[in-house]
Amino acid sequence: MASFIRSTMALAWSPLKSTVFAAVSRPATSLPATASPATSVLCNAVRHMSYKLKTNSAAKKRFVALPSGKFKHWRSGKRHLNTGMDRGRLNKAGIASYATPRQSKHLRRLMPYA
Numbered sequence: 207m208a209s210f211i212r213s214t215m216a217l218a219w220s221p222l223k224s225t226v227f228a229a230v231s232r233p234a235t236s237l238p239a240t241a242s243p244a245t246s247v248l249c250n251a252v253r254h255m256s257y258k259l260k261t262n263s264a265a266k267k268r269f270v271a272l273p274s275g276k277f278k279h280w281r282s283g284k285r286h287l288n289t290g291m292d293r294g295r296l297n298k299a300g301i302a303s304y305a306t307p308r309q310s311k312h313l314r315r316l317m318p319y320a
Contacts, residue, residue: 259318259319261316261317261318261319261320262316262317265313265316265317266317266320269305269313269317269320271313271317271320275310276304276305276310277304277305277309277310277313277320278302278303278304278305279302279303279304279305280302280303281298281299281300281301281302281303282299283295283296283299284296284299284300
């Protein structure tokens, strides 16, 4: 079993180009004139694939991106344990706030598609 895996991997990897190829490729007659016989469809798909960036889950729950490029967030302190608080302080806690320029720079990296 191990020798079969080793021989299969030898077919699937080329040290010259250091690119992963498919073990089964199309015959040379059906390839376009510009493609080499060793190149397979899978190889081209892997080579030209672009990667997606992940959005940070914590940031997307706490901030909203605005069209101007700023990030809006809501202040803390309004949810619970506020029965003894001054009314003005509670009203200020309900107002939305905006991220500072330094925070915005960090948030752009955390939320690349915002």
